[in-house]
Amino acid sequence: MLTFLGKRALAAVPVLLGVVLLVFLILRLIPGDPAQILLFGTKATPERVAELHQQLGLDRPVVVQFLSFLGDLLHGDLGYSYSSHGPVIDEIAERLPYTVNLAVGALLVALLVGVPTGILGGLKPGSVVDKAATAFSVLGLAVPYFWLAQLLILLFAVHLGVLPALGVGGTAALVLPSLSLGLGFAAIITRMLRAALIDVYSSPYILVARAKGLSSGRVLVSHAMRNAASSVTTILGLQIGNLLAGAVATEVIFGRPGLGNYLVQQIGLKDVPTIQGIVLFIAVAYIVINILVDAAHGVLDPRVRKAWAS
Amino acid sequence: MSAVAPGGEELLAVRDLRVVFPGTRPEDAAVTGVSFAMNPGQTLGLVGESGSGKSTACLAIMGLLARGATVTGSITFRGTELVGLPERRLRPLRGKDIGLVYQDPMAALNPVKTIGAQLREPLRLHLGMSRKQADERAVELLDRVGIDAPRDKLRSFPHEFSGGMRQRVVIAMAVSCNPTLLIADEPTTALDVSVQAQVLELLSDLTTDLGIGLLIVSHDLSVVAGLADDVAVMRHGSVVEYGSVHQVFQRPAHPYTRDLLAVVRELEGDPVDAGGRP
Ligand SMILES: Nc1ncnc2c1ncn2[C@@H]1O[C@H](COP(=O)(O)OP(=O)(O)OP(=O)(O)O)[C@@H](O)[C@H]1O
Ligand SMILES: [Mg+2]
Numbered sequence: 001m002l003t004f005l006g007k008r009a010l011a012a013v014p015v016l017l018g019v020v021l022l023v024f025l026i027l028r029l030i031p032g033d034p035a036q037i038l039l040f041g042t043k044a045t046p047e048r049v050a051e052l053h054q055q056l057g058l059d060r061p062v063v064v065q066f067l068s069f070l071g072d073l074l075h076g077d078l079g080y081s082y083s084s085h086g087p088v089i090d091e092i093a094e095r096l097p098y099t100v101n102l103a104v105g106a107l108l109v110a111l112l113v114g115v116p117t118g119i120l121g122g123l124k125p126g127s128v129v130d131k132a133a134t135a136f137s138v139l140g141l142a143v144p145y146f147w148l149a150q151l152l153i154l155l156f157a158v159h160l161g162v163l164p165a166l167g168v169g170g171t172a173a174l175v176l177p178s179l180s181l182g183l184g185f186a187a188i189i190t191r192m193l194r195a196a197l198i199d200v201y202s203s204p205y206i207l208v209a210r211a212k213g214l215s216s217g218r219v220l221v222s223h224a225m226r227n228a229a230s231s232v233t234t235i236l237g238l239q240i241g242n243l244l245a246g247a248v249a250t251e252v253i254f255g256r257p258g259l260g261n262y263l264v265q266q267i268g269l270k271d272v273p274t275i276q277g278i279v280l281f282i283a284v285a286y287i288v289i290n291i292l293v294d295a296a297h298g299v300l301d302p303r304v305r306k307a308w309a310s
Numbered sequence: 311m312s313a314v315a316p317g318g319e320e321l322l323a324v325r326d327l328r329v330v331f332p333g334t335r336p337e338d339a340a341v342t343g344v345s346f347a348m349n350p351g352q353t354l355g356l357v358g359e360s361g362s363g364k365s366t367a368c369l370a371i372m373g374l375l376a377r378g379a380t381v382t383g384s385i386t387f388r389g390t391e392l393v394g395l396p397e398r399r400l401r402p403l404r405g406k407d408i409g410l411v412y413q414d415p416m417a418a419l420n421p422v423k424t425i426g427a428q429l430r431e432p433l434r435l436h437l438g439m440s441r442k443q444a445d446e447r448a449v450e451l452l453d454r455v456g457i458d459a460p461r462d463k464l465r466s467f468p469h470e471f472s473g474g475m476r477q478r479v480v481i482a483m484a485v486s487c488n489p490t491l492l493i494a495d496e497p498t499t500a501l502d503v504s505v506q507a508q509v510l511e512l513l514s515d516l517t518t519d520l521g522i523g524l525l526i527v528s529h530d531l532s533v534v535a536g537l538a539d540d541v542a543v544m545r546h547g548s549v550v551e552y553g554s555v556h557q558v559f560q561r562p563a564h565p566y567t568r569d570l571l572a573v574v575r576e577l578e579g580d581p582v583d584a585g586g587r588p
Contacts, residue, residue, distance in 0.1 A: 124377075204417040208480065210374055211412070212432040213405035222431075226422045301422050302467040 001298065004308040008291045019283040020073065020276075024066055027272050034058070034082055034270045056082065069276070078280070079273035083266065088277035091262070098258035102181065102247050105174045109182025114189025121190065122197025122228070123220070133190055140187025145246055149180035149253045166255040177254045181246050185239060192235045196228035203227075230300035237293030241286055321491055321523045322371070323347040325384040329366050332378035340366045342547045344383075346540075350490060353517065353524040355534030355555070357570065358544030364527045365413070367544070368493045371525075372408055373400040387491065406436040409484030411513075413496040413527075415477035419468035425452075426464030429483055436487045451482040455512060474505035478512065485516055492517060495527045510537060532574045535559060543567050 035052040036044060053059045057068065072079060078088035121133035156176060157165035164173045200206060201224060209223045210216075248260030255261070259278055266274040298304045329341040341363040348354045356364050369375045371385055373392060385392040387408065392400065404410075412418045419428060429448040433439045439447065445464060452460035455478040468476055477497060484492055494513060498506040514537050517524040528534050534541055534555070541558045543551040543566065551564040562568045 204412050204414050205420040207369075207374060208410065208412050208418045208483075209420065209431075211372055211404050211408075211410035212483065213401050213403070213435055214431065215401060223420050223423070227420070230422065303421060303469050306469065 001295065001305070001308075004298065005291065005295060008294065012287045012291070015287065016280075016283065020070065020280060021066075023276050023279045024069060027270075027275060028062060032270050034272055037270050038082055073280075078277035081266075081274045082271040083269050083274070088274050091274060092259065092277060092281055095257060095259045095262050098256050099247055099251065099260060101174055102177055102250060102256060102258060103243060105178030106182035106185065106243065106247070106250075109178050110185035110189055112186075113183065114186035115193060117186070118190040118193025118232075119197065119220070119225075121194035122201070125194070125198050130194070133194065137187040137190040137194075140183050140190070143184070145180050145184050146249055146253055148183060149176070149250060152176045152180050153254075173254075173256075177250050177256060180253075181243070181250045184246070185243065188235065188239060189232065192232045193228055196231045197224060199231075200224045200227045226300055230297055230304070233293055233297050233300065237290050237297075240289045240293070244282055244286060319389055320386070321348045321350045321352070321388060322525070323384070323386045324367070324371070325386075327367060327370060327383040327385065328381070329363070329370055329375065330380045331376065332380075340547055341370065344542075344544070344547070344549050346542045346549065346552060348491075348523050348525065348540075350523055351517075351521045352540070353514075353526060353538045355538035355541045356525060356527045356544060357529065357531050357534050357541060359529055362544040363547040364529075364544055365495050366547075368410075368495050368525065368527060371493065372404055372410060373397070374404075374410075402436070405432040405484075405489075406487045407489050407491065409487075409489040409492045409522075411477070411480050411484050411492065411494040411497045414500050415473050415480055415497075416500060418480045419476055421468055423467075424464065425466050425468065425471070425479055429464070429479070429486065432483065432487050447486065448482075451486055452479070454516070455479070455482045456508075457482075472505075473501050474509060477501060477509050481509075481512060481516070485520065485522065488520065489522060491523045491525065493525045493527075496529070497526070498533065499528070499530075506533075513537070530574075531570050535574075543570065 033049070034056065035049045035058065038052060039048060042048075050059070057065060060068075069079070076089075078092075080086065081088055081091055084091060117133040117136060121130040121137075124130055153165040153176060156163040163175050165176060166173075206219060206223060209219050214223075247258070248263060250256075251258040251260040252264055259281070263275065263278045266278070298308060324347070325345045327341055327344040328339050330336055330339045334340075344363070344367055346354060346356075356367065358364050366375065370379075370381050371387070371392065373395065375381065381393055383393060387403065392403075419425070426445065426448055429451065430439075430441065430444040433444040433447055434441070448464060449460045452463055457463055457475060457478055468479075471479065481494075481497070484494075492513075497513060498509050501509060510533065513524065513526070516522065524537070526534060526537055531541075538555050540553065541551075541555050542549045543558070543564065545566050551558055551562060551567045558567060559571065562571055
């Protein structure tokens with residue numbers, strides 16, 4: 001298991017280097033001079049602009065800029081924000097909890113809704129319950145989360161007035177964002193779990209388990225679910241990127257002061273170090289989560305562990 | 311034969327069994343008008359080509375058919391009528407009084423659970439054993455079915471075993487709670503020819519030693535000939551020939567049985583009583 005984690009972490013290094021290079025290049029290629037934006041509203045004389053360029057190191061050749069950025073990165077230094085002048089790492093740390101709360105909330109919604117409906121559908125395919133579960137998952141997949149967010153705001157915040165639409169006022173404020181981001185993933189889990197269970201239940205080992213006299217509950221919990229879960233985790237791992245992207249947009253819609261919202265603001269300001277920092281952070285998070293998901297897959301399925309060993 | 315049921319009655323009696331799967335027309339019943347009986351400790355061979363309804367008949371006995379299958383007729387096991395018996399009354403019989411060895415050993419064990427965990431299940435459920443007791447019994451059972459270093463194997467996963475070893479584990483599991491009836495649905499079809507003979511011998515030894523009635527399914531008459539006391543030949547869901555091995559092999563009444571026998575003889579290049587009992 002440890003060698004597996006080590007191998008995967010090592011394999012992630014080139015990927016991260018690629019991400020660093022890409023982010024760096026894109027930010028230099030898109031139009032707009034950070035100095036001009038920083039000086040917006042003041043008298044931006046050519047001297048002031050040149051001075052700022054020098055301060056920010058933007059007067060150096062691009063290759064030198066890249067190498068110095070990379071060098072700082074190796075020391076864990078993400079640089080200083082152009083707009084707030086604080087260390088980018090602090091800016092990230094300050095906003096991260098709001099994003100993590102949202103992602104965890106959405107994941108909880110996805111699991112609490114998706115797992116039971118997936119089980120109901122998978123246990124009795126073709127039944128009324130299954131049809132309802134399928135209808136839910138089709139709807140959940142078809143409705144974009146940003147539109148769902150607006151519907152939820154209209155219903156619960158505007159009409160019923162029971163939940164806050166905006167801001168960060170504790171758990172209540174987390175409900176609507178989590179629902180709008182999580183329900184789509186719930187739909188994916190429902191579909192995957194249903195398909196996985198139908199497949200698992202057609203296996204001889206389920207018949208053999210029943211032939212041992214186990215109750216249907218025991219068969220589900222101790223024989224079927226572990227097999228189904230291992231295929232669902234794989235799919236879930238592939239969806240982590242979408243979850244992160246969705247979190248960015250959801251934060252903007254609900255005005256949550258998380259990383260995603262901050263990223264969008266700083267893109268407008270062309271705050272290069274901050275944008276680089278946040279994107280890199282998200283990339284690292286994505287890679288780490290994926291490694292963890294793969295590890296979970298190995299914990300669930302001994303055949304996967306065997307494949308690692310070889 | 312050894313064990314005799316209370317009152318000396320039959321172990322299993324299937325009368326006029328009929329199974330219709332959902333979504334099929336009644337005239338396409340997978341099993342229709344099937345009758346046979348077994349005495350305690352006796353071995354009955356169920357033979358027939360693929361799709362003739364052998365597995366369906368076996369699963370009907372255990373009440374394990376796909377949801378919605380309509381079963382009519384009568385199946386009495388040691389005097390208890392099983393057709394229509396509610397799930398909660400059937401469950402204590404499964405794995406305890408009736409064991410199942412299923413056709414595909416590669417898929418009959420759960421790939422994510424250890425051999426030990428799978429062997430412990432019926433022992434703890436039916437015999438109320440502690441984990442430790444169940445482990446001890448599991449080691450005995452693995453040893454009995456011819457698995458080396460049984461204690462170490464408890465923590466192995468099915469993919470670490472060959473097909474023949476897996477089938478031995480399944481057999482150990484099926485007999486773990488001392489059943490009086492063992493249903494073996496094509497236990498050797500998926501195995502290498504060399505392993506087939508060993509597994510058949512194990513089944514035969516175990517059931518003889520423990521006095522277990524064996525219902526063995528095969529599409530191969532020669533497999534059945536070596537093991538069974540009686541044979542029922544199935545075709546298109548019905549039993550077309552039923553009698554003692556000797557009778558069926560010496561004087562097959564149905565043309566289909568004669569064809570089956572001809573195939574066996576051709577394969578073995580042997581005269582009439584190839585593989586038959588003396
Ligand atoms: N769950 C099911 N739903 C509908 N039809 C089924 C189902 N299971 C089996 N059948 C049908 O019932 C008939 C008998 O199948 P069964 O599996 O009992 O045959 P078998 O004699 O065991 O064949 P094999 O030697 O291939 O195992 C076949 O026509 C099959 O298609
Ligand atoms: Mg069959």
